[in-house]
Amino acid sequence: MDVREGGLTVEVPGARDGASEGAGDDVFYNPTQELNRDVTVATLRAYRERDDRASSYLDAMAASGIRGVRAAAEGFDVTCADLDEDAVELARENLARNGLDGEAVHRNANALMHESVFDVVDLDPFGTPVPFADAAFASTRDLVCVTATDTAPLCGAHQNSGIRKYSTLPQNTDYHPEMGLRVLLSAMVRTAARYDKAAVPVLSHVTRHYARAYLELDARATKADELLEELGHVYHCEDCLERDHEFGLIAHPPEACPACGSSRTLVAGPLYLGPICEPAFVESVREHVTEEMGEAKRARSMLDTVAEEFDRPTHYDQHRLCKLWNRSATGMDEFLGELRAAGYEATRAHYSGTAFKTDASIAEMREATTDGDG
């Protein structure tokens, strides 16, 4: 079946609901990842403005080649790789039918990345990208784009799996999408550091059931060291939901929660606690979202929120807090306005419609805001 995305037409395996998640012999295609791909194209455009030398792009797990085709249409010198021969053939046909240059190769992405160097590498695997991260950071010059769909291990819901995959301790909290993102970024920053490179997140987001990060590489060991200083731990009170964080590789959990005295404190880390994006770059990505993109509206809205998000390692959920306080929720604008009027920083966070960031403590938030029932 043909699908149109970003003004291009590609053939993908036809399935009843339009998705073919690699089941059976079908080549993988997931229409719900269109937002991810639209943001990727806008990021490639913005990145090219920042670094006009970036020209080669590896779609390392290409499936139908839809990402590679879209990157080729932006003028990138594209290689689509996949382990599945049918996928490679489909990617080759999709490049050709759009009149685009580029090659499709039947290769294990790890072997290919060990042999060749690319300016931009895009990892879009089933589940975790960790098995591909070493080769990607070793072989990429400028930008590594990475998707992770294994949200349960990342956010601590499947904690042992998260520890095994990401070599860090995730915890299942009320800010689980951000926990997942910061576990992923921690693992990516530490992996790049093995090659004396800093992998600086210039844009990251969590949407639906995946985390996505764009990491700009700086091949100076001193920069890798500086980025490692952004790793640290989050301490989370299971009773009052108060949380604290501390930079550094050694954890110093408090004996009792300073806010409520509970001893039920979870420690998560080492997590990446630094900025998840470069706001000016995200604004530039937003400017490069264009009307032919099917998810333009959602992409702009998400990017606006990411760019404006107050830089703190964890977010809160208004509904969760109101439940804790036995209160009715108010509109988000009203709630955030009350926090700001009381002198605190407060912004929405892109993780959900009721997610927000602030520098107020939970007790301060309770004091500064009103019950929705008046």
Ligand SMILES: C[S@@+](CC[C@H](N)C(=O)[O-])C[C@H]1O[C@@H](n2cnc3c(N)ncnc32)[C@H](O)[C@@H]1O
């Ligand atoms: C999630 S799909 C990729 C989806 C695609 N990027 C898109 O946007 O529609 C993952 C793909 O990775 C391929 N794959 C799995 N292991 C691989 C490996 N070691 N090297 C290259 N491709 C691999 C699978 O055959 C599958 O086509």
